[in-house]
Amino acid sequence: MRAMIENYRNLPAGHCGSGAMRNLIYHYTGLELDEGVVFGLGAGLDSVFFTYEQAKPPFMLFGRGSSMEVDLAETLGMDYSEQAEPDNDKAWADVREAVLAGKPTMLSGDILYLDYREFKVHFPAHRFVLLGFDEEREEVYIADRVRAEPETCSMQALRLSRNPPEAISTFNAWGQFTSGSVRHSLPDACGLALYKTVTRMHGMDHSQLDLMGAAQGGGGHEIAVGLKGLLTFSRHLHSWRQLDDATDHVRYVDNAIIKYGTGGGFFRNHFAVFMSWAREQRPDLVSIVTEQLAHQAAVLWNDLSPTMQQLAERPGEEALWQQAEAQVDDIYETEYSLFGHLGDTVLRTG
Incomplete structure (x- = not known):
């Protein structure tokens, strides 16, 4: 056959x-639809960090959630x-x-x-x-x-x-x-997707955390998502300089930002495209400030990649560790501001 x-x-x-x-x-x-719009309508953006002892390095870092495809169907009806x-x-x-x-x-x-x-x-x-x-x-x-x-x-x-x-x-x-x-108009779908994204990044929606926990089968793994996932990644990054050899850790992060099929910028390139589109669809929810912050986050993630490449080549260089840690801190502050501003409008309208 x-x-x-x-x-x-x-x-x-x-x-x-x-x-x-x-x-x-x-x-x-x-x-x-543009691919970035599809990603955003699926409330795909996230920051997922979890320890996974069977892997090398013993953690995974994802820039999208687990249910984007199904969530996309829900937002579009x-x-x-x-x-x-x-x-x-x-x-x-x-x-x-x-x-x-x-x-x-x-x-x-x-x-x-x-x-x-x-x-x-x-x-x-x-x-x-x-x-x-x-x-x-x-x-x-x-x-x-x-x-x-x-x-x-x-x-x-x-x-x-x-x-x-x-x-x-x-x-x-x-x-x-x-x-x-x-069944849903594009402006309505956009509003639903923004609400999902904001509540997940702020930790109000536990669905992605629950899905990752189920996939891991419990057992004491450290799992964090959204803005908390970014903070957890930052905390682990600060500890890696104490390792005898952190080469595989920083090389993995570099790959996760771009090479693992993220569309660039740890999926932030796609989200920035979506936010520009969303501002046209829902100007009541997305301002020029939030659009610019989304694009800034994408730039910051992309800029982190070459720093990780340099650290993989020179893992003992203290100045590079300090640079990487400062860059991750800047990413967190930018995304905290992005989802703070977006939350002010999206959560108010429900």
């Missing part, structure tokens, strides 16, 4: 989740849902049937196992779209963020990626659209 969805437009993207959702939304609804399936055979049968029905389907997996990707470290919850399969060749065909053309992956590699035997698993999570409806 061979099946292939031929009419899927796959625009390359800076980030896997927002890129995949942008393309899926266009396919199912015809709605054309779309008929899209996601589910996990621990049974690998059933998980494949479910998405196979979707392809046979001509429905491009969102998948989630660990990028390490995808044999067409050169990026070979554990990176859980990578998003990509299943377009087809060939059972005789034992291949699947995937729309991913790097190239417009479909990627070819072995079925075994896909199976391992979707529910890996080690590290963090999303347990064959997959998402599907059941209609092409978009």
Whole structure:
């Protein structure tokens, strides 16, 4: 059996989740949105820091939350849902049937196992779209963020990626659209997304913390999100200079800011695009000050990356540690101000 969805437009993207959702939304609804707008409408921005002893270095740092794709559907009023399936055979049968029905389907997996990707470290919850399969060749065909053309992956590699035997698993999570409806206007969706983002960054909404805790399975891991996540990252950074060798720690941070498919600036580039768009959609909620602070945050995160690169090369240089710590402090102050100003308007209107 061979099946292939031929009419899927796959625009390359800076980030896997927002890129995949942008393309899926266009396919199912015809709605054309910038990738940064998609990211922002999904209330994607966050600062997630958690310790993870099995990893090297023993922590992870994410600039987006866990539920952006589902939250995007909620803010826009779309008929899209996601589910996990621990049974690998059933998980494949479910998405196979979707392809046979001509429905491009969102998948989630660990990028390490995808044999067409050169990026070979554990990176859980990578998003990509299943377009087809060939059972005789034992291949699947995937729309991913790097190239417009479909990627070819072995079925075994896909199976391992979707529910890996080690590290963090999303347990064959997959998402599907059941209609092409978009029930909320863009200004209304913008307001809903801003409210979600503000309440999460301020720690009023615990959903991302709960999701990360569930993924970690409890067990004493340190987990912090939002502005508190930024502070936790800053505190750990201050302690790294005491390590015998902090090279892998600072190199990871550099990669997390840009190279791990964030769209640049630890996802702040995308959020800045969204904030400029949001100011047009909701001038009652977004001022020129908050728009400028969002762009400033993106610049500060991007400027931190070369400092991390220098620290990886010269981890014993005290002046570089001081520079990095000052930069992270500036990032926190900027984002504290950003979400303080935004909170003043968004929380008042509810």
